[in-house]
Amino acid sequence: MSFLDKVEKRIETSIGSVFARFSKAELQPVEITQAIRSTMDQAAAALDRDRVLVPHLYKVLVAPTDFPRVTPGILSAVQLEVAKYAAKQGYRLASNLELQVVPDQHVPRGQVKVGYAVINQSVNWVPALIVGGKRISLKTGVTTVGRDESSDIAVDDRGLSRIHFEIAWNGEVAAIRDRQSTNGTFVDDARISEVVLRSGHVIKAGRSEFEFELSANAQVNG
Numbered sequence: 001m002s003f004l005d006k007v008e009k010r011i012e013t014s015i016g017s018v019f020a021r022f023s024k025a026e027l028q029p030v031e032i033t034q035a036i037r038s039t040m041d042q043a044a045a046a047l048d049r050d051r052v053l054v055p056h057l058y059k060v061l062v063a064p065t066d067f068p069r070v071t072p073g074i075l076s077a078v079q080l081e082v083a084k085y086a087a088k089q090g091y092r093l094a095s096n097l098e099l100q101v102v103p104d105q106h107v108p109r110g111q112v113k114v115g116y117a118v119i120n121q122s123v124n125w126v127p128a129l130i131v132g133g134k135r136i137s138l139k140t141g142v143t144t145v146g147r148d149e150s151s152d153i154a155v156d157d158r159g160l161s162r163i164h165f166e167i168a169w170n171g172e173v174a175a176i177r178d179r180q181s182t183n184g185t186f187v188d189d190a191r192i193s194e195v196v197l198r199s200g201h202v203i204k205a206g207r208s209e210f211e212f213e214l215s216a217n218a219q220v221n222g
Helices: 003-019 029-043 072-089
Strands: 052-054 057-062 091-093 098-103 112-116 118-131 134-137 141-146 165-169 174-178 185-187 190-192 194-197 202-205 208-221
Touching: 029 057, 029 072, 029 112, 072 091, 072 098, 118 165, 174 185, 174 208
Parallel strands: 052 091, 057 098
Antiparallel strands: 057 112, 118 134, 118 208, 141 165, 165 174, 174 194, 185 190, 185 202, 202 208
16 A cells, blocks of 8 residues: 555545445545645645645535535544645645535536635734644744743743843744853754744754744735
8 A cells, every 4th residue: 555545545534424325426535635735735826935835725526416416524524634734745724624515516426626825925924933733823022031020021940031032023034043041042952042044843942842933924815
């Protein structure tokens, strides 16, 4: 069994049980998932080396006879698999993932067609730090992090210096700088003095761990 076959088998196993009553001639969940993933790949827009934006809204066209079988539970399972795929590919969604299923008499039974909302050229990137399960948005300019209450983000951690590190954001690029801390600042386990941040980078300072995240806030045309 090839790697692709194994991936398809995993998807089919995770959501295929709710489609157990479908015959082979009828639309299968794995086919919906694959169609959306393929459309997502085709629509991906590389804004730079680290940011690939994809539409968040997909319209799934199915035959009228298949439409009643795509229940909310099935759609939710498909959406979960698509979201996992987007995360694995490093795609950034323009907003929360949304799937709409629409019956279309021009689509043959057992087949699926997928359309998507076109992304407007204007994209507003929103930076944030995730610490202790809490997402903290970062402002344009410099945000300081440390144990002192004078820090923009104060963390109760004795391993942190009063002002441990700072993050600068200019609307497009983020950079982190160590503020001559006692215990150092680490990005993906490498000690740094100053470095450009990428979405997904993990920052360690004192006993605390922060994840840097960039999310897209884009206008789309349906």
